[in-house]
Amino acid sequence: MRRYIWLLIGFIVFGSLLVASLFAEGIDNLTNQSFMPLLRSETVIVIMVLALILPVTIIVMIRYVYKRNNHLEALTEALAREYTEDEIAEAESIIADQLESLKEEHSEESTSDLPHAPNSTGSFASGSAEEQAEESAELTDPRFYMLSELDRAAESYVAPKYDDSLTLEELCHRFRHFAAWKLHLYYDIKDIRRFVAGLAVTHIIIMQGMSGTGKTSLAYAFGEFMQNQSVIVPIQPMWKERTDMIGYYNEFTKRFNETVLLRKMYEANGNDNIYITVLDEMNIARVEYYFAEFLSLLELPNPEQRYLDVVSDKWENDPVLLKNGQIRLPANMWFVGTANNDDSTFAISDKVYDRAMVMNLDQKADYFEPEMCEPVCMSKTHWESLVKDALEEYELSERNRRRLNMLDEYLIDKFRITFGNRIMKQINQYIPVCLACGGDELDALDDILARKVLRKLESQNPVYVRSAADGLCTYLDELFGAEHMTLCKDFLRRLERSA
Numbered sequence: 001m002r003r004y005i006w007l008l009i010g011f012i013v014f015g016s017l018l019v020a021s022l023f024a025e026g027i028d029n030l031t032n033q034s035f036m037p038l039l040r041s042e043t044v045i046v047i048m049v050l051a052l053i054l055p056v057t058i059i060v061m062i063r064y065v066y067k068r069n070n071h072l073e074a075l076t077e078a079l080a081r082e083y084t085e086d087e088i089a090e091a092e093s094i095i096a097d098q099l100e101s102l103k104e105e106h107s108e109e110s111t112s113d114l115p116h117a118p119n120s121t122g123s124f125a126s127g128s129a130e131e132q133a134e135e136s137a138e139l140t141d142p143r144f145y146m147l148s149e150l151d152r153a154a155e156s157y158v159a160p161k162y163d164d165s166l167t168l169e170e171l172c173h174r175f176r177h178f179a180a181w182k183l184h185l186y187y188d189i190k191d192i193r194r195f196v197a198g199l200a201v202t203h204i205i206i207m208q209g210m211s212g213t214g215k216t217s218l219a220y221a222f223g224e225f226m227q228n229q230s231v232i233v234p235i236q237p238m239w240k241e242r243t244d245m246i247g248y249y250n251e252f253t254k255r256f257n258e259t260v261l262l263r264k265m266y267e268a269n270g271n272d273n274i275y276i277t278v279l280d281e282m283n284i285a286r287v288e289y290y291f292a293e294f295l296s297l298l299e300l301p302n303p304e305q306r307y308l309d310v311v312s313d314k315w316e317n318d319p320v321l322l323k324n325g326q327i328r329l330p331a332n333m334w335f336v337g338t339a340n341n342d343d344s345t346f347a348i349s350d351k352v353y354d355r356a357m358v359m360n361l362d363q364k365a366d367y368f369e370p371e372m373c374e375p376v377c378m379s380k381t382h383w384e385s386l387v388k389d390a391l392e393e394y395e396l397s398e399r400n401r402r403r404l405n406m407l408d409e410y411l412i413d414k415f416r417i418t419f420g421n422r423i424m425k426q427i428n429q430y431i432p433v434c435l436a437c438g439g440d441e442l443d444a445l446d447d448i449l450a451r452k453v454l455r456k457l458e459s460q461n462p463v464y465v466r467s468a469a470d471g472l473c474t475y476l477d478e479l480f481g482a483e484h485m486t487l488c489k490d491f492l493r494r495l496e497r498s499a
Contacts, residue, residue: 143249143311146258147266147319154270154320160227162272164382168390169438171378172196179221180370185214188365193437194447195222198357200387200433201426203298205336206282206348209361216280218361219336223276227375230276231264235283239290242308246327249311256311268330269321272379275333282337283345287352294329295355303331332380350456354422357430358451387429390436396428400445403479407449410475414468417456426452442484450487457495469496 142148166174176192179185195218198205207215216232223230236244246262249255261277268275279291288295297306306329314324321327337356339348396404404419404427411417419427427448434444457465469492476485 142317143254143256143315144258144319145255146263150263150267150270151320157270159271160377162379162382163376164379166376166378168196168386168433168436172437174373174376175222175225177371178225178373178375180368181372183221183224185217185221186365186367187214187218190439190443191361191365193434193439194359196437197430197433197444198359199334200390201357201429202355203334204356205334206339206353206356206358207336207361208339208358211340213361213364215338215361216278219276219278225375226274227377228273228275230278231261232278232280233261234280235285237284239285241290242293244290246310265327265330265333266319266321268333269328272381273332274378274380274383275330277333277335279335279337281340283339283348286346288349294335295352297329299355353455357426358455360451387433390432391429394432394435396431397441400441407479411453414472415457415460417453419453423452442480446485446487450491454488454491466496469493
């Protein structure tokens with residue numbers, strides 16, 4: 001209110017100054033007898049216009065101030081008036097109705113967004129996340145479509161008739177001829193024995209060698225021979241975690257994106273067949289990343305404790321063989337990875353090499369006339385009994401054990417590398433199975449030393465390795481004879497040339 005009064009006073013003062021200026025100029029002009037130029041001057045015209053506008057402006061301002069004052073007085077009276085009890089009750093009723101309407105709208109929106117529905121009282125369900133997931137499962141379709149289909153198929157599953165009369169030597173012979181006769185894949189019998197013996201030592205096999213030597217084909221052929229097609233998993237360069245292998249839960253579709261590997265793992269847990277999973281181009285991504293949990297679980301001695309996380313919660317309609325969102329890593333599944341060493345791949349770390357059996361396919365096998373051999377159907381139970389019998393019947397000879405100890409001391413002294421407990425355990429399992437497959441003890445020892453022990457020299461100073469390679473080859477000849485340990489000496493010569 002006050003600011004308008006000050007504004008009005010300003011207009012009055014301004015108008016007075018203009019009028020005074022006019023009179024002063026007029027008197028001056030009259031004195032100089034130039035009244036007519038006064039009427040023509042622009043200043044006089046402006047003053048006259050302002051003199052007409054000023055009164056109108058003052059009247060409008062007074063009228064506006066008067067109306068605003070009346071409005072404020074009316075508002076003050078309205079606020080000061082005391083409402084009756086009926087009017088207050090009516091206002092409270094209107095407000096309560098509006099709040100109830102808002103609650104109902106919020107409840108409908110929340111029900112569509114949340115994985116669980118409101119309970120019978122209309123309020124949201126309370127409790128743990130597991131209880132809410134279970135309520136949601138009762139109202140939705142199964143989130144594991146393929147695994148649920150396997151559960152339905154398992155109700156009518158009939159186990160095949162297993163051929164449990166084969167020996168390890170017969171197994172190697174028949175597999176070699178089956179691959180040549182049926183698939184036109186030719187392999188040396190020594191490579192077949194190394195592959196089969198490797199399956200007895202660990203569930204991870206790494207196959208290295210030149211392109212076109214049949215690394216992937218060997219693992220694929222073994223699945224065909226067992227009448228259980230191998231799973232081929234093409235590794236992608238961006239893979240970094242287990243979800244790239246087994247899939248992930250899609251929050252948008254409320255379904256789990258299942259992979260073929262997850263389906264095969266679930267299927268393997270429901271029978272006694274032998275499964276082969278091929279990790280094709282395994283080192284095109286970092287094996288230590290996407291396969292890390294598999295590596296850790298396979299180290300556990302008890303297969304019943306090897307459970308892999310799939311989802312973080314449990315639904316009532318989840319597949320039967322999933323336990324609290326986890327799947328057991330099948331004891332009847334082996335992982336065979338193929339690896340190349342070029343600019344597009346990563347180096348495989350010692351962590352992976354130490355846990356795996358390494359097999360090199362450096363050259364193609366010669367053609368031979370195969371026998372007609374049909375596939376077999378062997379159970380994992382019979383396979384384990386064959387391995388157990390081999391370990392009881394054969395063992396590393398004392399003479400070669402002493403040689404190993406002497407070689408171990410030499411490697412520690414010259415290169416600061418040693419066998420280690422894990423490698424010694426693998427040697428004690430690998431040698432007997434190779435012998436049961438029809439192999440030779442020194443050939444088996446030569447193979448595992450070259451792939452598991454001397455391989456560690458690749459991380460040593462190449463200049464030093466080159467200078468010491470001749471001495472190590474000479475020492476091998478002294479221990480085992482010049483005609484033996486050819487794989488070890490070939491490996492050392494290759495290191496010497498590349499240094």
